[in-house]
Amino acid sequence: MSRSDVVVTGLGATTPLGGDVASTWDAMLAGRSGVGPLTQEWAAQLPVRIAAQLAVDPSEVIDRVKLRRLDRSEAIAIIAARQAWEDAGLADSGVDPERLAVSVGSGIGGATTLLAQDDILEASGPRRVSPHTIPMLMPNGPAAWVGLELGAKAGVHTVASACATGAEAISLGLDIIRSGRADVVLVGGTEAVIHPLPIAGFASMRAMSTRNDEPERASRPWDSGRDGFVLGEGAGVLVLERAEHAAARGARVYARLAGAGITSDAYDIVQPHAEGEGAVRAISKAIADADIAREDIVHVNAHATSTPVGDMLEIGALRAALGDHPVLTATKSMTGHLLGAAGALESIATILSIRDGVVPPTINLDDPDADLSLDVAAHKARHMEIPAALNNAFGFGGHNVALVFTRP
Amino acid sequence: MTRDEITAGLAEILEEVAGVSPDDVAEGKSFTDDLDVDSLSMVEVVVAAEEKFGVKIPDNEVQNLKTVGDAVSYIAAQS
Numbered sequence: 001m002s003r004s005d006v007v008v009t010g011l012g013a014t015t016p017l018g019g020d021v022a023s024t025w026d027a028m029l030a031g032r033s034g035v036g037p038l039t040q041e042w043a044a045q046l047p048v049r050i051a052a053q054l055a056v057d058p059s060e061v062i063d064r065v066k067l068r069r070l071d072r073s074e075a076i077a078i079i080a081a082r083q084a085w086e087d088a089g090l091a092d093s094g095v096d097p098e099r100l101a102v103s104v105g106s107g108i109g110g111a112t113t114l115l116a117q118d119d120i121l122e123a124s125g126p127r128r129v130s131p132h133t134i135p136m137l138m139p140n141g142p143a144a145w146v147g148l149e150l151g152a153k154a155g156v157h158t159v160a161s162a163c164a165t166g167a168e169a170i171s172l173g174l175d176i177i178r179s180g181r182a183d184v185v186l187v188g189g190t191e192a193v194i195h196p197l198p199i200a201g202f203a204s205m206r207a208m209s210t211r212n213d214e215p216e217r218a219s220r221p222w223d224s225g226r227d228g229f230v231l232g233e234g235a236g237v238l239v240l241e242r243a244e245h246a247a248a249r250g251a252r253v254y255a256r257l258a259g260a261g262i263t264s265d266a267y268d269i270v271q272p273h274a275e276g277e278g279a280v281r282a283i284s285k286a287i288a289d290a291d292i293a294r295e296d297i298v299h300v301n302a303h304a305t306s307t308p309v310g311d312m313l314e315i316g317a318l319r320a321a322l323g324d325h326p327v328l329t330a331t332k333s334m335t336g337h338l339l340g341a342a343g344a345l346e347s348i349a350t351i352l353s354i355r356d357g358v359v360p361p362t363i364n365l366d367d368p369d370a371d372l373s374l375d376v377a378a379h380k381a382r383h384m385e386i387p388a389a390l391n392n393a394f395g396f397g398g399h400n401v402a403l404v405f406t407r408p
Numbered sequence: 409m410t411r412d413e414i415t416a417g418l419a420e421i422l423e424e425v426a427g428v429s430p431d432d433v434a435e436g437k438s439f440t441d442d443l444d445v446d447s448l449s450m451v452e453v454v455v456a457a458e459e460k461f462g463v464k465i466p467d468n469e470v471q472n473l474k475t476v477g478d479a480v481s482y483i484a485a486q487s
């Protein structure tokens with residue numbers, strides 16, 4: 001039986017670099033940083049006082065009354081999904097709602113709602129807690145809202161695998177189409193937890209950069225001076241579509257989602273496996289699933305978060321799984337780490353790299369780690385033909401996801 | 409407090425919570441059918457009204473408040 005080809009026909013995003021895909025992509029290619037100081041009063045007490053905040057606040061896009069009942073992660077998921085929907089030309093396409101699904105996740109979920117309502121509970125008592133609290137903080141909220149906004153009736157799914165969430169949600173969309181359960185799936189991730197508690201939690205793990213005096217230089221994957229990730233917020237949503245369905249309606253196709261590989265480490269709740277064996281297996285599975293040779297992957301948008309250990313483990317895994325030929329980049333050097341949205345935003349970048357034949361730069365790679373043994377597009381975008389590319393995403397809990405995109 | 413003053417106060421709450429235009433708020437209007445206030449927003453309206461007018465509106469009373477006028481009468485009797 002021949003398997004359905006799955007293609008990408010729409011992209012949407014709101015990120016620290018821009019309020020949509022075009023502005024985000026332009027900023028990426030220009031090597032601009034989205035990281036800045038946290039000037040909120042609460043930040044003063046924290047060891048980490050920098051983050052990559054949204055370039056366009058959701059209040060500029062969604063009306064005030066509606067926004068009152070949305071967690072920030074839900075609001076930006078809706079914004080990204082609407083953009084992807086428009087971009088795919090689905091608004092007037094008459095797509096069958098019962099063949100339309102959603103797979104959108106978040107790494108942490110509605111934490112800021114939970115914390116804000118807890119403040120109200122403590123200060124004013126239970127009767128003042130908002131009746132919107134539960135739909136705002138429930139983990140499936142963003143996916144459910146996207147499904148509600150766009151009328152998806154073939155199932156609304158929520159993946160949660162920490163920083164691998166966005167990529168795993170894309171992989172689930174691939175499975176949904178291949179299994180015949182839907183023709184179109186909105187897939188992606190969303191995250192908005194720039195709040196003192198999550199920052200304090202990550203900082204207590206010593207996972208975050210404390211380069212507070214130089215925000216734009218703080219996220220520096222593979223650089224010898226890297227000292228942790230920079231928290232970012234944003235959402236990325238892609239429209240996946242059965243290739244025949246896209247062709248029948250004459251849709252513009254960005255790329256094929258040719259394959260996905262998912263593994264779990266079963267090693268440690270937060271530390272990646274010392275040899276990165278789970279990552280190697282995920283990449284190898286994705287290539288096998290795509291039915292291409294490892295030499296075909298000429299570019300990798302890496303997970304590379306700017307942590308001392310993780311960055312170099314990924315290099316080892318890429319060498320083992322692919323060899324020494326691919327050109328790498330770490331767009332987190334500009335966007336910060338969007339946690340559950342990272343895999344979605346970086347998949348969008350990977351797809352645009354294929355379309356435009358250009359690898360966005362890794363900024364701040366001033367003094368490469370002595371063990372950085374692969375070619376990185378440092379400082380400046382690099383133009384090259386990209387028939388096939390890989391996106392990696394790894395998450396606390398030992399989640400490893402690799403996605404292979406190819407030219408349509 | 410006059411009925412008009414209570415209506416005006418409710419109109420402020422309805423605008424804040426549910427985006428209802430104050431011009432649309434009148435005693436004869438139904439919260440759900442005319443003003444499009446859903447059940448969760450109604451909870452917010454009730455809690456805000458309790459605070460604004462210094463009254464108690466028990467949950468079992470809320471179902472009887474179909475129209476703005478019903479709410480005005482209840483609040484006027486309590487305050």
